[in-house]
Amino acid sequence: MAISLEGRTAIVTGAGGGLGRTHALLLARAGARVIVNDIPQNLSAAEAVVEEIRSTGGQAEAAGASVTDEAAVAEMVAQAGPVDILVNNAGILRDKSFAKMDLADFRLVVDVHLMGSVICTKAVWDGMRERNYGRIVMTTSSSGLYGNFGQSNYGAAKMALVGLMQTLSLEGAKFDIKVNCLAPTARTAMTEGLLPPQALELLKPEYVSPALLALVTEDAPNRTILCAGAQGVEQAQVTLTRGISIKDMDDLDAGQAILDQLPKIGDIATATVPASGLEQGQMELGKAMGAIQA
CATH class of the missing domain: 1.10.287 (Helix Hairpins)
Structure with missing residues (x-):
């Protein structure tokens, strides 16, 4: 039986392109009303995703807000109405070896990935507790779980999200709030010149989104780290x-x-x-x- 999210409202951050876009499209296809978020400078990209969703009969709205802006996030959540699903997907990269990295770039990446997810989660948390329902996904990474050269800032932020998930999954359990992590493997602008076309074809963002869908359904697990990419799905465990x-x-x-x-x-x-x-x-x-x- 196909998954149905009819009657659910979902926010996907950083959804103007890439993984966020494919997440938003699939959630809408499953019947959810999707708030397509991106930074104000990328609002036109978010609006284009909204049009994609609406063109196939789905429900979607665009929201321009930086996940690091508490007031803007609060306004986005208020305008969305009751939020059932939050996908913390927004992120940035500032890759350099630790020896060459400025602390400003370390802080910026942590602010967007970690604090951005905290701010968005905090904005929906009380409402989910009051309604005794919520599904939240943190986007972690193999860089955090296992390390990657040149990504100390990114890896630290991504592993911190696992720690956040571990505790929130415990605190939210009695309110039927399930909190999980997704570690995607998908092609990005960085990989375009590094991998052959055949490999890039296997790393389509669309191949990750089914794992995201599984983590936000009514029957979703809790406190689970799924790794997904190239049409494969694995589970990482601490x-x-x-x-x-x-x-x-x-x-x-x-x-x-x-x-x-x-x-x-x-x-x-x-x-x-x-x-x-x-x-x-x-x-x-x-x-x-x-x-x-x-």
Whole structure:
């Protein structure tokens, strides 16, 4: 059975082009009313996406607002009416090796990706709690999950969004607010000269959006990181191994023991996904008290 978002209102930030555009088009195709957001300077691009949606019978409106502008975001949300779905997609790049990067460029990328997502999420959060329904997606990245040369600012911001998702998914659960992450792999202006045409064809933004759709439905998971691209979908997880105990060791000896036993500490065969940071702490206490075998 095809997914239906009839009666739902969705905001997609940074939707004047690229992934945001394909997300908006697919959400509208599923029946959602879509608020197509982009910065005021790109409002014409957002309006073009709105026309694409309306030309096929969908419902859409354009909203020019920077995600870093709290007042503009608040106005966008107020004009949208009750918001059921928020897709935090807006972002920028300022790639350079850390040695050559200005702190201003580090702050700017963190402001747009992390604080922009915080500002937009905060603007819809109370309404979702009051209506006991919400679906929020943070756009993370393999650069944050696994690192990429020249993207310390981008990677830091993208991994911070995973941390934001981890906590908001817990706080929103009793209000049926589900918060997830999407790590897309899609062609961008940066990759045009780096990859052959065949590879670029496989990295269409359209191949990512079905994963986004799965994360915003009524039956969506919670606290899930989906990676998607080239018509493949995977799940990334922040895992915890069983590790070892250094109970009753001298600190200097313990440090050496940790080095010596890193293979055992890192053995993924014992890995689990803690339900919360508290659960991770409880596991360590359990080992210290002898309730859990290291």
